[in-house]
Amino acid sequence: xxxxxxxxxxxxxxxxxxxxxxxxxxxxxxxxxxxxxxxxxxxxxxxxxxxxxxxxxxxxxxxxxxxxxxxxxxxxxxxxxxxxxxxxxxxxxxxxxxxxxxxxxxxxxxxxxxxx
Numbered sequence: 612x613x614x615x616x617x618x619x620x621x622x623x624x625x626x627x628x629x630x631x632x633x634x635x636x637x638x639x640x641x642x643x644x645x646x647x648x649x650x651x652x653x654x655x656x657x658x659x660x661x662x663x664x665x666x667x668x669x670x671x672x673x674x675x676x677x678x679x680x681x682x683x684x685x686x687x688x689x690x691x692x693x694x695x696x697x698x699x700x701x702x703x704x705x706x707x708x709x710x711x712x713x714x715x716x717x718x719x720x721x722x723x724x725x726x727x
Contacts, residue, residue: 612721614639616655620668620717639719648723654708655716659700664717 615625615633625633634642640653657664689697707713 612639612643612719612723613656614719614721616715616717616719620664622668622671634719636719636721639721643721643723646725648725650721650723652712652720652722654712654720656704656708656713656718656720657701658707658713658716659703660697661716663697 615630616635618633621633636653636655640650643650704713704716
């Protein structure tokens with residue numbers, strides 16, 4: 612399961628993408644366990660780019676910019692070097708996730724099974 616992290620980060624992007632809530636790792640694990648699943652692994656993702664995510668959310672709040680239409684999500688255009696740097700950081704996440712769980716990030720990833 613992959614879900615967006617942290618209720619404080621809610622924006623129009625969540626509405627447009629059909630999200631109903633944002634989760635902490637603990638909340639996601641608890642929801643799955645209540646539903647009868649056994650959680651095998653739970654971690655955050657996008658840890659290395661998380662500071663940029665937090666900065667964007669803070670800038671949005673400080674500018675008091677309204678969320679805008681809820682049915683249109685504009686994908687920001689970023690210069691190629693910035694995109695390459697962000698992709699490189701996400702690659703670092705991938706390497707770290709092969710060894711350990713990540714302590715924070717903009718998404719929560721959970722692997723779970725249910726008998727039967």
